[in-house]
Amino acid sequence: MKVRVLERTQTVARSQDEMFRFFADPRNLKRLTPPFLQFKFVSTPPKTVQPGTAIDYQIRLYGVPVHWRTRIEVVEAPNWFVDVQ
Numbered sequence: 448m449k450v451r452v453l454e455r456t457q458t459v460a461r462s463q464d465e466m467f468r469f470f471a472d473p474r475n476l477k478r479l480t481p482p483f484l485q486f487k488f489v490s491t492p493p494k495t496v497q498p499g500t501a502i503d504y505q506i507r508l509y510g511v512p513v514h515w516r517t518r519i520e521v522v523e524a525p526n527w528f529v530d531v532q
Contacts, residue, residue, distance in 0.1 A: 467525035471495050473502045480506065489514065497522055
């Protein structure tokens with residue numbers, strides 16, 4: 448099986464701190480998810496992420512509800528964080 452890699456870069460005219468705050472706020476997941484997936488939180492999301500944070504939500508894929516959990520493993524503000532899904 449051939450492995451394919453797709454890489455893209457996008458430049459955003461915002462500071463690194465501002466971008467980190469945006470992506471570290473789980474409430475923005477809904478804004479980042481295409482509307483056709485009908486994203487909704489299963490429980491109230493926290494305002495920011497820290498190691499151990501769990502975020503439960505649901506999307507609809509071809510009309511079928513799919514429950515999803517994201518767990519934050521590492522946070523190195525304002526550079527990056529690691530999540531496991």
